Amino acid sequence: MSNQKLFNVAVVGITGAVGQQIIRLLSERNFPIDRLKLLASKRSAGTKIAFKGKEITVEEATPESFDGIDIAFFSAGGDISKLLVPHAVASGAVCIDNTSAYRMDPETPLVVPEVNIEKINENKGIIANPNCSTIQLVATLKPLYDRYGISRIIVSTYQAVSGAGARAIDELLSQSRDVLDEKQVQPEILPVSSLPVKHQIAFNAIPQIDKFLDNGFTNEEMKMILETKKIMGDETLQVTATCVRIPVVYGHSESVYVELKEDFDIDEVKSLLANAPGIVLQDNPNEQLYPLASEAAGKLETFVGRVRRDLSNPKALNMWIVSDNLLKGAAWNAVQIAEYIALEQ
């Protein structure tokens, strides 16, 4: 990347898990940065954060924070994005928004680089980063969509608590210890911190992520359904999702049933997956090899295995998809988008 244009980059929400991963990836990937601005709430302003051997002082994120900024990452919640993204856009920045604020906005491209990177050119200042569970699903299914067409997806998720933030991680770990010590458990965060009823997550499975809608689905499930159609650019795609929180810290797993539009050869399917960008095929039943959250944690790729022909529908197959929800599911997908922006300029 020598002689390359350098960018003024802002990261909003640097105290959150995703913000921290974005900073780490910008450093590790050697992103061509001229000036890096780290933005957070007033409470965190003044904190110093190390970046490539230098200390950067965190500043309060305000509408005026974006003067001269080329690329701004947002992962401080939907409300902050709705408040500040318009100002960043007005200042001339391209905003990569990790919240759900603009994902379904028809003017805003919703991008997973392995699926629809060309959409970044249609941006009007905002590129939305999809929901974590959606990203690993569409990244894996894209080569099958292109080769055979997909008519229907039925997915059940096994989601890590880190998707609900640092306090949810703390809750799982301390609650697990309490259960092991046979102490009374007092849930305080999960399933949804802003809702009144809390449930134990340690040694349990909670079939609720985000709030319920009138149709009986949760917001998280509707995100998977609607975002998958938007990213694939196919409103005829039938998608059903059940989203479940399980006692895992990092790494979302997904049990996926897929109906293709054409007959397929299962070896060709595996070969397409093995050769797809960003996808690692881990599939050898004889060696008990399949993706595991414990092994996907900390990695950038999406892992797929248990790929097998359905026994009752000859055009269907089943698989198990795992990825680190904070990396490909959030920070890495956002930094990938930034890398493509940088390459094009």
Added chain:
Amino acid sequence: MSNQKLFNVAVVGITGAVGQQIIRLLSERNFPIDRLKLLASKRSAGTKIAFKGKEITVEEATPESFDGIDIAFFSAGGDISKLLVPHAVASGAVCIDNTSAYRMDPETPLVVPEVNIEKINENKGIIANPNCSTIQLVATLKPLYDRYGISRIIVSTYQAVSGAGARAIDELLSQSRDVLDEKQVQPEILPVSSLPVKHQIAFNAIPQIDKFLDNGFTNEEMKMILETKKIMGDETLQVTATCVRIPVVYGHSESVYVELKEDFDIDEVKSLLANAPGIVLQDNPNEQLYPLASEAAGKLETFVGRVRRDLSNPKALNMWIVSDNLLKGAAWNAVQIAEYIALEQ
């Protein structure tokens, strides 16, 4: 149950979790027992076990153990059942076998009382108790099958480690503590104790229960597929299963997609489930009420919630089914069968 016939009952495999639950249920349900014989391997013979205030000495299970026995419960593994059940049958006992040894035998009824209790009359000395994951699925779906017909079931499971035995429970608990204490983890039991490769279960999700078959499905998945068809008495039923072990001690959860043969009213579906024997409808999104493994543990019923119309297929619906895998999934279903046998004599 006064003036009722009393039965000579044998329980084979009384050191296992299921055997212990069978003994507890026989006591709590006041099963009409004349003589109770507790049988185990030679190693455990001589142990004394309390039953209704009396001490019973455990005897070694041998082909001669079943003289005069009316009802024999087997839960000591498939090999023991294959070895001893024929002798028990020859002695005139009705055997309720909790292993997979006879489940798919065409001569042996495979019984879930809420679904096909009439089949017990066809027994030739053996009645098979289905796989835990299958029981809660068919018990819940039976009222919908009767009312609308079912063409297709796609199920992903979230299974507790107690299904893999006491050593798997110990492994989850001690491994969880090791992870919390940041110690190295050394998996020794799961996913399948007799296979060479072991995986961490603490804070993880393992998409393997039992061994793999050549078609890429596991034995556990094939049990769900084949047993569901046999119990429902419908070989045209299309079933797909993905079975996953998660860090839960007691209680299997299932994410289930069901295609009905007829249009349905969602309130009628809920009403059918609420009124079905052995089923408890826990379904109120506004109050964040849905089944949880932590609450189903120790209970005899099967719990169902998250019941909602599918958004892409008007004849399909989705639901979340939870039950204690050692109780309705094993010991309670077996004792229920025995209660029906007792009632008929």
